Amino acid sequence: FKCIAISVVLLFPSGVRPQEPNYRLKEIFVPQTSQFTQHHPGTVSSFDLSPDGKTLAVEFGTQEPDRTTGAWVALWDVDQQRLIGAKQVDANIPFVMWYTQKIRFSPDGRILLVLTGPRLVALSFPQLKVLYSFEDRVVPENAQNEMFIEGFSLAANRLAMLKQYDHNSGHAPAMEAEIVDLESGKVVAHWSKSGLSRSIALSPDASLLALTMNPAPWGVSNIPAGADTVFVLKSNSEDIVRAFNSG
Numbered sequence: 569f570k571c572i573a574i575s576v577v578l579l580f581p582s583g584v585r586p587q588e589p590n591y592r593l594k595e596i597f598v599p600q601t602s603q604f605t606q607h608h609p610g611t612v613s614s615f616d617l618s619p620d621g622k623t624l625a626v627e628f629g630t631q632e633p634d635r636t637t638g639a640w641v642a643l644w645d646v647d648q649q650r651l652i653g654a655k656q657v658d659a660n661i662p663f664v665m666w667y668t669q670k671i672r673f674s675p676d677g678r679i680l681l682v683l684t685g686p687r688l689v690a691l692s693f694p695q696l697k698v699l700y701s702f703e704d705r706v707v708p709e710n711a712q713n714e715m716f717i718e719g720f721s722l723a724a725n726r727l728a729m730l731k732q733y734d735h736n737s738g739h740a741p742a743m744e745a746e747i748v749d750l751e752s753g754k755v756v757a758h759w760s761k762s763g764l765s766r767s768i769a770l771s772p773d774a775s776l777l778a779l780t781m782n783p784a785p786w787g788v789s790n791i792p793a794g795a796d797t798v799f800v801l802k803s804n805s806e807d808i809v810r811a812f813n814s815g
Contacts, residue, residue: 597649604651613669619677622646627671637661639684655696658684668719688717700753723770725750728777730768747803759806777803
């Protein structure tokens with residue numbers, strides 16, 4: 569206690585108060601309580617602000633009246649605090665605990681990427697027209713080599729997509745990273761490796777791709793000495809720029 573008291577005295581001499589932050593947080597509106605979300609009850613899976621800060625895009629995991637699960641995208645005008653667009657992007661989503669949901673605007677704000685779990689959809693903004701999609705529907709009860717989209721990253725005119733393959737037969741999992749032209753949806757490069765990957769990122773200019781890897785099967789385990797777990801690659805090829813052990 570004495571040490572703490574002395575430190576406080578040294579940092580803030582008599583008569584001097586710590587400077588308060590010069591910002592304030594103010595609640596503008598709550599999309600979850602809107603008429604739209606009351607009609608399509610569910611949970612907010614992910615959200616993102618447009619690059620100009622004027623539009624809020626929200627992905628909802630919904631429970632539809634016919635008891636099926638789905639995914640909707642809803643757009644709100646931030647200044648007017650009103651709904652300006654909505655579209656269902658997936659339906660009959662199987663229940664898989666490791667599915668990832670994510671929504672992101674492209675750097676130029678012209679495309680909205682929505683990951684529902686089994687499906688990654690590119691929508692035009694603000695029209696919400698489907699430009700292209702990647703889909704691999706998992707059937708847990710009979711799939712021997714399940715695949716799901718773990719995540720994605722956006723930079724410049726590129727989309728990096730991470731696919732994870734779960735080998736139920738007892739073999740180690742495998743992953744695949746695909747580099748996609750953001751405008752056309754065409755795959756321009758890919759990289760695959762045995763192991764479990766849960767994270768992917770593009771550099772701001774989209775020239776480099778970073779991946780985390782765990783050579784062990786599912787679950788928590790020690791990283792073996794000498795095993796590389798982080799890889800940095802050239803995004804237009806399989807050339808590894810650097811690989812190292814995260815410890």
